[in-house]
Amino acid sequence: MSSNIFSQYLQKENIFKNKNCLTASFVPGKIRHREQEIQQLSAVLAPVLKGYYPNNVFIYGTCGTGKTISARFVASQLMSISSENKQKIKIIYVNCKMKKIADTEYRIVAQLLKELGEHVPDTGLPTNVLYRKFFERVEKIGCTVIIMLDEIDTLIKKVGDEFLYNFTRINQEMKNSHITIVGITNDLTLRNNFDLRVKSSLSEEEILFKPYNATQLKDILMERVSQGFMPNTVDDTALNKCAALAAQEHGDARRALDLLRVAGEMAERMAVMVVTENHVDMAEQKIDIDRVTETIKAQPMQSQAVLYSIIKVAEKLKSQKTWTDKRIFTGDVFENYISICEKNGIKPLTQRRVSDLIGELDMLSIIAAKVISKGRGGRTREIILMITGNILERVTGFLIDRFEE
DNA sequence: AGTCCACAGGAAGGGCAGGCGA
């Protein structure tokens, strides 16, 4: 018998067959309940195979409705048939939500260039130089380049829609190549907010992804279970629970998969060979806690200090009797933030900047901040902490470690 | 109807780290 501390892990019976199948990034051989949408998208892109330029296309749909996976599936199918026919097509996928990678105009063009095999510095070059390099590169390749921009709404909210115009405009100047944009977004109203100039130059097609219902979600899960888990290791009640919980959250398949995978991990850790409803309940809690704490840990220190200040103000106000006295306003948060900075020897930011940080925390759904008027009391933001219970406890613990010695 | 509060949030510019070309 080996005495290696990991040998026990290796000897344990396995509940998973292939855990990768249970992640949202896994692209299965067949996408269930999205046949129509896939058909629509491939119809838009298919002309490229006959040497025509495909239209730009925007894919709309809420979180976890299969937009990304369908787009990637179509991309992989397109790539394989085009290589069979020896046609040159290049498809680049970029997630615009990736912080420090694709969240500004400069970074998105830099990322596209990297995908085309050209190294560019993180800073220092004028953006127009980057554009030029990109178009030269595309022209040199001499083919249709399909750019898939996932979560494009995040980028547009941050830097505007001008960059879309730049991409489309350049098509008029290229002789050998063409750029087609596939925008993927959770924001169903995105198109209405486009600049008129962008709207007309894009002249894009639209595909809408509707949320899955519980039956469809269960179907999807069953398929993944057969690929990802060993036989007879997932109880039917567990599957139903995953599907039901995810259906409640606007038919989010990603959520359903996460629940199932984490429930499996829970069972494995407890050395149980069957995943049950209880494991799903535990998984639900764990996912929420992990998601929020990871987000907060990834924030810059000043942002964490602002959040800590909000939590402390909320705690102080807890003892107030009336509901109106329990409300949190920017002024209180800033005052408290200053004292946290003083205690920790941090140089405090200005109220203007803190106001922006509050806005960013709002974007992350950690707080909800609404601009209100208190009449003579002035205009301010009313802030509500959106995290509660175990999650709040965990987050507070982390922030206390950080800001109280 | 006018005043006034406490900010929101836009605009401009400074400082910094980093790249480019001469």
Added chain:
DNA sequence: TCGCCTGCCCTTCCTGTGGACT
């Protein structure tokens, strides 16, 4: 090496504003 450029984060300055109060 140096001057000049960039993006990013931040400050400073400023105007705008909803609604309670006078």
